[in-house]
Amino acid sequence: MFVIRILLCVFLVALTACYGFKLLPSRRILPVKSCRSLRMGSSTESLVPLNTGPVDLTTVGTDIEILPPSIQQMKTVMKFGGSSLANAERITYVARLICKHVELGYRPVIICSAMGKTTNTLLSSGDFALGGQVFVDSIRTMHISAATQLGLSESTIASLEELLLELERLLEGIKYIGELTPRTRDALVSFGERMSVRIMAGTLNKMGVPAQAFDAWTAGVRTSSEFGNAEISEDSYSNVKAVLGKFDGNIVPVVTGFIGHDAKGRITTLGRGGSDLTATVIGAAANVDEVQVWKDVDGIMTADPRLVKTAQPVSAVTYEEAAELAYFGAEVLHPISMQPAIRSNIPVRVKNSYNPSAIGTLITSKRDLSNTLVTAITSKGGIECIDIISTRMLGQSGFLSNVFAIFEECQISVDVVASSDVSVSLTLDKKQREKGEIPQLLSKLGKFADVTVYEDRCIVSLISNIDRSAEVMSTAFKVMQMLSIPCEMLSQGASKVNISIVVQMKFKDMLIKALHACFFEGEKAEDLKPPSV
Ligand code: ASP
Numbered sequence: 464m465f466v467i468r469i470l471l472c473v474f475l476v477a478l479t480a481c482y483g484f485k486l487l488p489s490r491r492i493l494p495v496k497s498c499r500s501l502r503m504g505s506s507t508e509s510l511v512p513l514n515t516g517p518v519d520l521t522t523v524g525t526d527i528e529i530l531p532p533s534i535q536q537m538k539t540v541m542k543f544g545g546s547s548l549a550n551a552e553r554i555t556y557v558a559r560l561i562c563k564h565v566e567l568g569y570r571p572v573i574i575c576s577a578m579g580k581t582t583n584t585l586l587s588s589g590d591f592a593l594g595g596q597v598f599v600d601s602i603r604t605m606h607i608s609a610a611t612q613l614g615l616s617e618s619t620i621a622s623l624e625e626l627l628l629e630l631e632r633l634l635e636g637i638k639y640i641g642e643l644t645p646r647t648r649d650a651l652v653s654f655g656e657r658m659s660v661r662i663m664a665g666t667l668n669k670m671g672v673p674a675q676a677f678d679a680w681t682a683g684v685r686t687s688s689e690f691g692n693a694e695i696s697e698d699s700y701s702n703v704k705a706v707l708g709k710f711d712g713n714i715v716p717v718v719t720g721f722i723g724h725d726a727k728g729r730i731t732t733l734g735r736g737g738s739d740l741t742a743t744v745i746g747a748a749a750n751v752d753e754v755q756v757w758k759d760v761d762g763i764m765t766a767d768p769r770l771v772k773t774a775q776p777v778s779a780v781t782y783e784e785a786a787e788l789a790y791f792g793a794e795v796l797h798p799i800s801m802q803p804a805i806r807s808n809i810p811v812r813v814k815n816s817y818n819p820s821a822i823g824t825l826i827t828s829k830r831d832l833s834n835t836l837v838t839a840i841t842s843k844g845g846i847e848c849i850d851i852i853s854t855r856m857l858g859q860s861g862f863l864s865n866v867f868a869i870f871e872e873c874q875i876s877v878d879v880v881a882s883s884d885v886s887v888s889l890t891l892d893k894k895q896r897e898k899g900e901i902p903q904l905l906s907k908l909g910k911f912a913d914v915t916v917y918e919d920r921c922i923v924s925l926i927s928n929i930d931r932s933a934e935v936m937s938t939a940f941k942v943m944q945m946l947s948i949p950c951e952m953l954s955q956g957a958s959k960v961n962i963s964i965v966v967q968m969k970f971k972d973m974l975i976k977a978l979h980a981c982f983f984e985g986e987k988a989e990d991l992k993p994p995s996v
């Protein structure tokens with residue numbers, strides 16, 4: 464049985480200091496790799512259905528209205544995700560949006576993800592190649608037909624054909640060798656972004672805005688060699704600054720998101736959704752005034768709009784809140800992407816490319832919290848809870864240091880921790896379990912503790928004004944009481960902005976809807992109806 468235990472900040476900080484173990488607070492400071500595991504789904508941009516019917520591209524986006532820059536020449540990064548670039552129509556729209564910005568005096572550097580779901584398609588084509596079949600047709604059709612519809616130049620189409628040929632050869636190689644290493648997989652998925660920047664630069668040129676496509680490495684992006692999950696190398700900042708500094712200010716650079724080169728010049732990727740990170744790295748290196756992340760929602764929302772129909776956009780959050788939201792399941796930004804913005808103190812704005820006049824969410828270092836109780840609710844499913852109870856009467860420090868030493872040995876990091884003298888409860892996400900170290904971890908812990916694993920849990924996080932945490936918790940507990948939802952763990956204080964509740968997965972949706980009703984829609988927890996059994 465779980466007991467509710469409140470974890471105090473002091474405890475976590477002390478623990479982190481004593482054992483050098485990377486718990487929650489360090490995630491925001493250090494580029495901890497496990498953070499990249501956040502996105503459960505493969506693509507973050509899937510909310511808007513694509514328009515497939517014939518459209519007149521000459522009229523698309525001609526009515527876009529945007530606000531002029533706040534300073535005369537405003538340097539920006541504008542990053543567009545896959546769904547913003549899903550087909551010729553969307554690309555035309557985004558290109559017109561960029562043109563409007565340029566006309567008004569913005570000086571943007573463009574970062575593009577792969578078109579639509581190309582990254583997923585490339586990943587499956589790798590698996591097919593392993594199984595003996597080489598398919599490039601769907602990828603060829605998507606890119607060449609978009610380029611043709613857009614009326615791009617022969618040289619742009621030739622550059623796409625060249626990449627498609629290279630892609631086909633790579634897939635043939637995978638088929639014959641019968642092996643798909645992480646390094647090859649990174650080379651494989653890189654084609655998506657490499658084609659999309661060529662198409663975007665071509666479209667801008669055609670519209671009369673001079674633009675040039677860059678593969679991230681030619682713009683100076685260097686990474687570590689962890690294929691599939693590489694970290695940005697420090698020298699990227701000076702490299703990018705030097706490349707873009709020398710570049711003609713009248714030409715718009717269009718750079719691939721998500722990919723880079725390691726020190727040996729091999730292609731790497733930054734983890735799914737990594738274009739957000741490219742955007743803030745380039746923004747920090749080029750010292751822009753604002754990084755704009757263009758998505759298909761009106762910004763960061765008070766809850767997942769697919770679950771809570773009444774979710775509303777949040778106009779402002781801090782870097783810390785955005786990172787915490789991303790880490791705890793909001794599929795809006797890559798969790799590591801706040802780090803370059805923090806280091807250079809560059810504002811990040813999340814905007815909707817389907818609704819450019821919406822103000823979006825502004826992310827900065829500080830904001831006025833005086834009228835805020837809860838900013839947003841997010842959740843992370845697929846969690847396991849582990850209860851570890853000492854079988855020996857070791858003192859607290861001996862017991863805890865043993866437990867965490869084992870987690871460190873097994874390279875497993877945890878999300879939420881709660882402890883007493885002789886017991887610890889903690890949560891592990893799917894990515895940690897996929898490392899395959901859990902049986903070894905449990906057997907090591909089993910030598911001095913009773914260990915129980917609870918499956919199908921989820922973490923519901925309230926990004927809150929911690930100065931009013933008593934109010935937040937009292938409402939949250941009342942909600943759980945009214946709905947008969949047992950709270951299995953509660954953590955407040957590990958982060959300065961997050962109150963996390965662990966419940967069984969089956970209660971997740973009901974709890975989030977009720978919490979949203981109480982914190983954002985004026986519902987009283989006392990008036991909630993208990994579920995009919
Ligand atoms: N295209 C890559 C992905 O789908 C990177 C990105 O979209 O940011 O994960």
Ligand code: MG
Nearest residue numbers: 545576577582
């Ligand atoms: Mg993508």
